[in-house]
Amino acid sequence: MPMVAGKVALVTGAGAGIGRATALKFAAEGAKVVVSDVNVEGGEETVAMIGKIGGEAIFVRADVSSSKEVEHLIIKTVEAYGRLDCACNNAGVEGKIAPLADQPDDNFDLIMGVNAKGTFLCLKAEIAQMLKNGGGVIVNLASVAGLIGFPGLSPYVASKHAVNGLTKNAALEYAKQGIRVNSICPGGIDTRMLDSLAEQSTGGAQSTHEMMDPLHPIGRIGTPEEVAELIVWLCSPRASFVTGANIPVDGGYVAQ
Template sequence: MAMFSGKTALITGSGAGIGRATALKFAAEGANVVVSDIHAAGGEETVAMIHKAGGRAMFQLADVSDSADVAALVAGAVDEYGRLDCAVNNAGIEGRIAPLGDQTEANYDAIMAINAKGTFLCLREEIRHMLAEGGGAIVNLSSVAGLIGFPGLSPYVASKHAVIGMTRNAALEYGKAGIRVNAVCPGGIDTRMLDSLADQATGGSRSSQQMMDPLHPIGHIGTPEEVANLIVWLCSPEASFMLGAVIPVDGGFVAQ
């Protein structure tokens, strides 16, 4: 039997990248998958990929920085599939690269609204439903930028540190109620976000792989699927003693 047969998994920001890979992995393991993104085209494409492979999925448009959207998203998942067992709070943006003294308030607000407030709003709604159902598993997406500093990315670094703080606190508050909350911290992963950062940092003169491969002790950046494998495992019964963990999946980046 598939690991998540009869279970429901919600993944925000699953129209591309790590979110899409996670949605596909959950579907392959038998879950009913709720795909959510602020970009409908990408989200619908993820659903089509799941359907083509014989899985079950629905798409719901949502802005995670909007409390009404988040409440509707989680309620919609429960209405469609009758339960919410797993949630992956993946939606995030990188913003603009600049030293802190040159950062704009608008850039800071935009990043914090999605990465930090969005994670808070999603956690709040997911926990409320999981409490009523007797438990569940939640994985938040932080970053190696939640563990160390990155010059030029102060708002992003602040937002990802905030995700780790919320993860640990939620784990302590709800672990005894059967809700396991953990976080993963990807390093350089082959996604559009990394491409955007590379373009900003090098003016388009170097690809994300050219810029980031040498920075990882393993010798290369990672794939979305490599992160998805860890996320889905953390939601599985095999990770039943994992609570409040903050796990780098980074090819040794923060071990340096």
């Protein structure tokens, strides 16, 4: 039986990468999907891809750093499908690589605004709706940078540590009301974001795979689809005793 049959799932940042793979996996496992992104073209393309595999989805544009846009996103979700059962707060940005003393203030504000505040605002709105439903499941996208430090990425590291902290607190506050909240902490995953970080780090002297594959004990970076498998499992009844966890999916990176 499909893992999330009959459920309504929301995925932010679903216009590409992990978000797109997660939206497709939700659809393949029986959920109706609300695809959200600031990139309209990418989001609509994800909806079309879901349609091609026989799934059902709508696109709602939303900037997760705006409380009004997040609230509108939840309203449109309920208007379309009547409820919200599962949410994956995936939208995020990586920003610029530089030592902390050289980090521009606006880079910090951008990263914290999308990654930390955006997760906070989505949690607020999603939990409020799930309380009306009688429960639900939320998965936040953190990073191995939410577990350990990375020189040159202080704003990003701070934002992802914040995501893990918000996850733990929300899980504790709403466990008795039937809402589970977890975060996952991907290592290097084959996405545009990782390509950007590799380009900034090496100036194009090395490809993403040349730079990142050897850093992972498993010998390679991961795929968005591998991350999506974990996200949808966490949202399913199969993970009914899992809440408040910050789970690495990183090919052994943080075990080193």
